[in-house]
Amino acid sequence: xxxxxxxxxxxxxxxxxxxxxxxxxxxxxxxxxxxxxxxxxxxxxxxxxxxxxxxxxxxxxxxxxxxxxxxxxxxxxxxxxxxxxxxxxxxxxxxxxxxxxxxxxxxxxxxxxxxxxxxxxxxxxxxxxxxxxxxxxxxxxxxxxxxxxxxxxxxxxxxxxxxxxxxxxxxxxxxxxxxxxxxxxxxxxxxxxxxxxxxxxxxxxxxxxxxxxxxxxxxxxxxxxxxxxxxxxxxxxxxxxxxxxxxxxxxxxxxxxxxxxxxxxxxxxxxxxxxxxxxxxxxxxxxxxxxxxxxxxxxxxxxxxxxxxxxxxxxxxxxxxxxxxxxxxxxxxxxxxxxxxxxxxxxxxxxxxxxxxxxxxxxxxxxxxxxxxxxxxxxxxxxxxxxxxxxxxxxxxxxxxxxxxxxxxxxxxxxxxxxxxxxx
Ligand code: NAD
Numbered sequence: 137x138x139x140x141x142x143x144x145x146x147x148x149x150x151x152x153x154x155x156x157x158x159x160x161x162x163x164x165x166x167x168x169x170x171x172x173x174x175x176x177x178x179x180x181x182x183x184x185x186x187x188x189x190x191x192x193x194x195x196x197x198x199x200x201x202x203x204x205x206x207x208x209x210x211x212x213x214x215x216x217x218x219x220x221x222x223x224x225x226x227x228x229x230x231x232x233x234x235x236x237x238x239x240x241x242x243x244x245x246x247x248x249x250x251x252x253x254x255x256x257x258x259x260x261x262x263x264x265x266x267x268x269x270x271x272x273x274x275x276x277x278x279x280x281x282x283x284x285x286x287x288x289x290x291x292x293x294x295x296x297x298x299x300x301x302x303x304x305x306x307x308x309x310x311x312x313x314x315x316x317x318x319x320x321x322x323x324x325x326x327x328x329x330x331x332x333x334x335x336x337x338x339x340x341x342x343x344x345x346x347x348x349x350x351x352x353x354x355x356x357x358x359x360x361x362x363x364x365x366x367x368x369x370x371x372x373x374x375x376x377x378x379x380x381x382x383x384x385x386x387x388x389x390x391x392x393x394x395x396x397x398x399x400x401x402x403x404x405x406x407x408x409x410x411x412x413x414x415x416x417x418x419x420x421x422x423x424x425x426x427x428x429x430x431x432x433x434x435x436x437x438x439x440x441x442x443x444x445x446x447x448x449x450x451x452x453x454x455x456x457x458x459x460x461x462x463x464x465x466x467x468x469x470x471x472x473x474x475x476x477x478x479x480x481x482x483x484x485x486x487x488x489x490x491x492x493x494x495x496x497x498x499x500x501x502x503x504x505x506x507x508x509x510x511x512x513x514x515x516x517x518x519x520x521x522x523x524x525x526x527x528x529x530x531x532x533x534x535x536x537x538x539x540x541x542x543x544x545x546x547x548x549x550x551x552x553x554x555x556x557x558x559x560x
Pocket of ligand 1: 289290291292293334361362363364365366367385386387388411437438439440459460461486487489490
């Protein structure tokens with residue numbers, strides 16, 4: 137017997153609604169494990185916290201924070217923390233659930249979790265941001281920990297935020313708990329290669345997918361939505377492989393140049409101004425026109441729900457690499473499949489970040505650190521191996537890479553669920 141959750145009202149295209157549809161599509165491939173599928177349709181635990189802080193002007197502001205642990209059958213929770221004005225419980229639930237799938241898809245010994253604060257961090261001073269982060273960490277401190285749930289960076293959070301989280305948790309527990317978060321600065325037990333790991337994973341899976349559809353990377357035209365941690369690192373690697381980045385969009389604007397951007401110049405511009413808008417080496421274009429750009433590869437690397445059914449009909453790319461989590465709604469997925477556009481889904485495409493987070497966590501426990509070459513080699517091996525297994529599954533059942541990734545991941549999660557049995 138199952139029931140819908142009383143505390144969220146998902147729609148067909150909302151993040152949790154999208155995730156539920158993706159789970160429903162995998163059920164026919166789960167065999168007897170399907171009996172346990174309801175476990176994936178609800179989070180194990182969802183914590184909502186109030187975060188009061190004193191602003192620099194003496195006023196008190198309250199922010200809403202979340203930490204959701206979706207499934208812990210295979211190990212401690214793992215997943216990022218997002219600071220964004222649109223963060224809400226439903227979104228964090230979906231992001232946590234996609235972490236369960238992703239961690240299982242690359243076979244990391246983790247469950248899935250995610251956190252966030254409903255805030256526009258650009259409106260806070262550095263000190264206010266620190267106070268908010270520390271209070272949030274204290275509030276969720278009752279459920280996180282190196283063996284329980286390990287946060288990491290996501291949209292608008294970075295190594296500095298992770299350093300504050302690590303310090304706050306360590307002060308509260310009287311320890312130096314480097315393993316409580318990943319994506320930390322290198323001096324605090326961070327890992328070489330972590331900052332660019334997600335973009336690297338997008339590139340590695342993209343290169344494999346391009347090979348399978350005979351798409352030459354040298355000279356390929358790439359459009360990137362989101363030029364933050366993930367989008368910029370992926371763009372850099374595609375650029376090094378000879379591809380041209382012909383369009384980019386972020387919260388500051390949309391730009392294009394059919395000859396390709398100078399990547400060093402655009403990176404410097406984004407660093408100096410906070411976004412791609414106003415970049416001199418390209419033409420500005422209307423926001424919605426981004427989806428009509430002539431390109432071979434499209435990399436959504438911003439937020440969820442960006443590829444709607446209407447936009448899916450306009451996309452010119454042959455290959456879509458989901459750097460972002462949940463960028464495609466189910467109806468758009470169907471349209472792209474019908475149109476022969478190959479989609480490498482988020483739950484494998486952007487798994488490079490959590491994979492190197494896993495390396496960071498392992499290094500923190502052993503207090504022995506690897507070189508960047510070792511990190512990248514291990515990352516590439518895991519990503520290529522995981523993608524191959526997923527591709528074999530897709531070929532065997534004649535299903536999309538997304539459903540195949542869910543099939544591989546759900547089998548692992550539900551087998552663990554079954555072997556552990558129900559407590560008590
Ligand atoms: P970031 O904060 O570094 O960058 C976010 C980017 O999205 C920025 O360029 C921002 O301008 C852009 N953006 C925001 N709103 C937008 C809008 N309405 N339209 C267009 N662009 C917009 O974040 P990030 O870490 O690069 O994360 C991007 C995506 O990748 C998210 O979906 C995140 O969950 C996912 N992801 C991140 C990691 C990681 O390691 N950081 C790992 C896996 C997945």
